[in-house]
Amino acid sequence: MKNKSISLQTLLKSVLAILLLLSVFEACKKTDDPVVIPVDKSKLKARIDSATAIYTAAVEGVQVGNYEVGSKATFKNYIDAASIVNGNTAATQSDATNAYANLGVGMTNFAAKRVQEIAAANLILYLKMDGNANDASGKGFNGTLKAGAQPMSATVTSGTTTAAVSWTGWGGSATNVPALTKDRYGVDGKAYTFDKGSNIEIPYNSVLNPAKELTVAMWVRPTRIWDNNYVLSLNRWNGYKLNLQGANKVFMTVKTAPGKIIDKDNDSPTLDVNKWYHVAVSYKSGTMTFYLNGTPVKTWTDVSGDPYAVKSNINMTIGQDLPSNLYNLSTDNDADGNVFYGPWGGFFTGDLDEIRMYNVVLSDTQVKSIYNAEKP
Structure with a gap:
């Protein structure tokens, strides 16, 4: 009986000890700091x-x-x-x-933002305009100074009707060729001024009609705002052209297929007269981007198709939409469906300098680097 009583006491002590341990454990759980998981940096x-x-x-x-x-x-x-x-x-x-x-x-x-090299092969035309219209790209596409379209008459055929018409052209003369002027730095004889159709004519070459991509960059100083301010043209709207429209925005046209012409502008801002701007436009199927002073101001993505391979060997013109001699022709179409009726044309009034053309789309940084290297 005594042994049983001792066993019961021992059992009770054990239970109390366990309860004490449990209470201590619970107390520790409530007071210990939370576990910290290390951050791997x-x-x-x-x-x-x-x-x-x-x-x-x-x-x-x-x-x-x-x-x-x-x-x-x-x-x-x-x-x-x-x-x-x-x-x-x-x-x-x-x-x-x-x-x-x-x-x-x-x-x-x-x-x-790292300036990437532009391969020499991609520069297809570079007119520095430093006293002449020679090409500095190494491709040999030298330009010739030309007078604007002269007063003339032409026989115009429309359907079965033929009629003689006359008009005064741009009011130019045989000596109305681009004249050397001050460039954006104010240096004499380092840029050309254009008016009344005076232009630089560059012999046609398929290299100037890139098959996939195109970038045009130049310094422009418009002195007049009007609807047909043609700056650069390869067969008008049957190839590609860059001009300033009535709102004095940069406007680019690229033909991509028979009957398919892309016409876009820089959207905003407009250009002021008598002020130099660095203008650039790039095109490839899916994207046309406009730049002013090295900064992209508008990108159009609703464009498609590669630049059209023109069928006619019509010379490129800078300062006018077509070579002056073509204005003497009638409205008969050329192989691309172009119409050579003079009053439909246009010319640039203002100053131009440092015209560059590439057969690739330049990056934003590449355009910016050209502007930074050439800005006053």
């Missing part, structure tokens, strides 16, 4: 180091390998934002992951 740190090295080595400028002026400051903002997260002890793993991704975006954007 190793990938973020490595990307910051890599981005910093790129930033430090980068040089801004307009030469190949340089980065667009002002792009380093933007890139530094990405690096600084990532560094703040990396140094924040309260940052979560989600914060580190997001910072890593955002810095990656900054690195990609900065890489796109």
